[in-house]
Amino acid sequence: MPSTSSSTVTEPAKYSGAIDIAAYQAGRKAGWFTAAMGELPSTTATPEGTFTIPGKPVQNRRAGAISPTLISSYLFLQFGEIKAADLAKQAGTLNALFIRSALIGFVDYQGGKVFDWDQKSSRIPMDVKAVIREANKDDLPVFLELNYTDYIPGPTGTGTEGLVRADNVARTVSFLTGLEKAGLSIQGVTFGDEIGSDSGYGAFMPTLDDGDIVARFVTYARALREALPSLKIYAFDSYIAATRGQVSDWFALLRRVREAEISAGAPLIDGFVFRESYVYMDQNGKVLGSQDILDDIESLAGRREVTRYDVFGNRHDKTDRAYLPEFAKQTQAIFGRTIDLGITEYLPAGPVQIGESDTSKYADIDFVIHYADLVGTYAEQGFDVVSTWMFANTVDDSKCYVDKRGDRGLNYPVHEQLAQHFKGSLLAVECSQPYESFKVKVYAAQDGPETFLMVLNKDVAASHTVRVVLAREYDLVLRLAPRSYTSLVLKDGEVTVSGV
Numbered sequence: 001m002p003s004t005s006s007s008t009v010t011e012p013a014k015y016s017g018a019i020d021i022a023a024y025q026a027g028r029k030a031g032w033f034t035a036a037m038g039e040l041p042s043t044t045a046t047p048e049g050t051f052t053i054p055g056k057p058v059q060n061r062r063a064g065a066i067s068p069t070l071i072s073s074y075l076f077l078q079f080g081e082i083k084a085a086d087l088a089k090q091a092g093t094l095n096a097l098f099i100r101s102a103l104i105g106f107v108d109y110q111g112g113k114v115f116d117w118d119q120k121s122s123r124i125p126m127d128v129k130a131v132i133r134e135a136n137k138d139d140l141p142v143f144l145e146l147n148y149t150d151y152i153p154g155p156t157g158t159g160t161e162g163l164v165r166a167d168n169v170a171r172t173v174s175f176l177t178g179l180e181k182a183g184l185s186i187q188g189v190t191f192g193d194e195i196g197s198d199s200g201y202g203a204f205m206p207t208l209d210d211g212d213i214v215a216r217f218v219t220y221a222r223a224l225r226e227a228l229p230s231l232k233i234y235a236f237d238s239y240i241a242a243t244r245g246q247v248s249d250w251f252a253l254l255r256r257v258r259e260a261e262i263s264a265g266a267p268l269i270d271g272f273v274f275r276e277s278y279v280y281m282d283q284n285g286k287v288l289g290s291q292d293i294l295d296d297i298e299s300l301a302g303r304r305e306v307t308r309y310d311v312f313g314n315r316h317d318k319t320d321r322a323y324l325p326e327f328a329k330q331t332q333a334i335f336g337r338t339i340d341l342g343i344t345e346y347l348p349a350g351p352v353q354i355g356e357s358d359t360s361k362y363a364d365i366d367f368v369i370h371y372a373d374l375v376g377t378y379a380e381q382g383f384d385v386v387s388t389w390m391f392a393n394t395v396d397d398s399k400c401y402v403d404k405r406g407d408r409g410l411n412y413p414v415h416e417q418l419a420q421h422f423k424g425s426l427l428a429v430e431c432s433q434p435y436e437s438f439k440v441k442v443y444a445a446q447d448g449p450e451t452f453l454m455v456l457n458k459d460v461a462a463s464h465t466v467r468v469v470l471a472r473e474y475d476l477v478l479r480l481a482p483r484s485y486t487s488l489v490l491k492d493g494e495v496t497v498s499g500v
Contacts, residue, residue: 013475015493018043022463022481025499032413037488037495043479047467049433051442055471057425060382061328061338064425066445067384069141069187070375071419074098074345074387077107077114080125081404082391084134090390090402091138093415096187098344098387099128100145100237104193104205106163107145108152109175121153121162132184141187143344145237146172148191148216149205160201169220173227180228188232189224190273190344191217195238208249214256221260221268232270237344240274243310245318250274251330258334271340272331273385278348278370281361283313285354290366290483294458297373298435300324301381313351324381342378342385346371347398357389360396364410367399368485368500369456372414376443376454379426388415410500417487417498421445421452438464440480453488455480 020043025033057064073094075082078101087097101107105115109128116122135142147168154162172189179186195207206216213236221233235257240247254272261268280288280296288307296307299321306319320326331339348367349356359367371388378386392400395409402408424447435441439459445452457464457480465479474490486499 012472013469014473015495016475017495018477019497020045020479021484021486021497021499022479025481025484031410032498032500034496034498037497040497043465043477045465045477045479047465047477048438049431049440050467050469052430052432053427053442053444053468053470054430055446056428058380058428060380060426061332062382064427065382066379066423066426067340067342067382068423069096069384070342070379070386071415071422072096072098072385072387073390073415074100075126075390076100076102077105077124077126077128078102078116079391079404082126082131084127084130086391086406087131087134088138089406091140093401093412093419094140094390095419096141096143096385096387097131097135098143098145098190099131100190100344101147101193104201106149106151106153107147108166108171109144110171110178111152113153113156115153115159119159121156121158123156129179129182129184132179132186136185142185143188143190143232143234144176144186145190145193146220148193148195148220151204160204163204169223172220173223176224176231177227186231188234188270190234190237191220192235192237195236196241214253214260217257218260218268222264225266225268232340233268234271234273234340234344235269237273238275239311240276241310242320242323243277243279243306243308244316245320247320247323247326251334254331254334261335267337269335269339271342271384272327273340273342273344275345275347276343277308277311278346279309279311279313279351280307280348281313281350281354282309282315283351283353285350285361287361290363290460293362293366294369294373294460294483295439297370297377300374300377309351311349311352311356313354324377324383328381328383338382340384342383342387344385344387346374346386346388349398357392357397359399362399364399365483365485365500368411368414369458369483371399371411372418372454372485373441373456373458375418375422376441376456379422379443379445413498413500414485418454421447421450421487421489422454423447423452427451438466440464440466442466442468444470449491451490453490455486455488457482457484457486459483
C-alpha cells in the first residue's frame, strides 16, 4: 500500500496539467477509453491529497523489480476447443502461462489421459505440445502442473474405480525430458492440486492428513533436479485458507523441505505458489457490497479485517491478516534465500455449493479494480505470480477476460495493458493522506524511458480529485470517477490516459 507521508513538492515540474477524467467518462458511452491528455476536459477542482513519486524503487524482496511472470494466466487441460492459435491471439495479455488440470485430474501427460469435468477418464483434448510450442515462439514461460499421486486414469469413461497405479515420478521425468529432446521448453512445474484433506478422492489422493506430502514432494524434486537442473520447481499449489487462519500451517511443511535440502546438499524448491479464496458471497448466495469487496484487498498486506468468506461461503472468527508480508518474511528465514511466491489461481468466486466459477452476481467493474489492486499489492511485496483464468465458457466465469469464443470481458484491456506496461521497477509512492480518507491508490512502474501509473478510485460512491507528482518531471491533477480504473503512460512529455 502506498506509504503515508507529509512530503511537499517545492520545485516546479517540467510537464503539468489538470484533467477531469470523471467528466470525460460521463459524457461518453460506458466502457474502456484511451485518449491523449490534451483531449480531456480540464478541471479546477482542489486536490484532496497528493501522491508523490520521488523516482526510487520500493524496498522489497526483489529490490523493487516487478517480476516478469507477475501478469500470468492459466488454462485447463480439459478445455478441448483451445488451440495454439487461440493462445497466439492473446499472447500480449500475459507474461507466463500455467497449464493445469481441473480438480485433481490425475493427469498422465505421457499416456495422454486426464479426468474430465465429470471425473471420468478421457483423452487430453488439448494439444499440450502444440500449446507449449506456441508459448515458446512467443517467449512465454510455461509452468506445468504435475500429477503427484500414485495413479493415472484407466480406460476411457471409467472413474476412480478404474484408476491404475503408476510410477508418476518416472513418467513425469520421461515426459519432460521428451519435451526437451523435441526442442520444446518449459520454465517450471507446480506440485499439487487441492491437497487439503477435505478435497479429493480419499485413498487415491495423498493429502495433508493421510499422506506425507513433504516426502512425496522431495522425491519428485530430487528426480526433477537431477534430470532437468534448470527447471523451476514450485511446491504445494493448493488453497492456503487465509480465511480460516491457516496460512501458518504451510511454514512447518516448508521447514521440512529445507531440512531435506540440507540433507541432500542441494536446493530442491524454487518457489511456493498457492491459491486463495476471494469469495464475497455467503453460503446462502448473499453478495457483499462493492465497498467491502474493494476494501478487502487492504487486508493482504495491512491490518484490516478480512472481509471475504471461505470457499464454502462461511465466515470464520480466526482469519489471517497481513499474510503476504509474513510469507515473504518466513520463506526468507526458512530458506536463507529469496524464492518465488505467488497466487496461481486468481478466482473471484461464489461458494462451491452455489457455483464456484459463476461470478455473474458480482459487478464487472469491482473485479477490474480488484484484480488491478491485487497485482499492485503483489508487486509491492516483490511477489512473482498472479495468474488468472483464460478461455472459460463465458466471460462471467470467474470474470474471465477472454472466453473460448474469443469474446472479451470488460477487464480484457486491463490484462493487456498491465502485461505490456506494468514492467521494470515498481516506484515508491508517498501519499499525504491515509487510504481511508478518500480510498484512492496509485501504483507507479518505470521501464526505461516510460512510466506507467495505475490510479484506482476504490470509493464506490464519490469522485475524488488527486494530485500526482513524479520527481521534477510531471505534476498532474486528476479528477476521478467513482469506482474507476485509470492509467497514465508517461513518455517524453506525452501523457496517454486510459480507463474504465
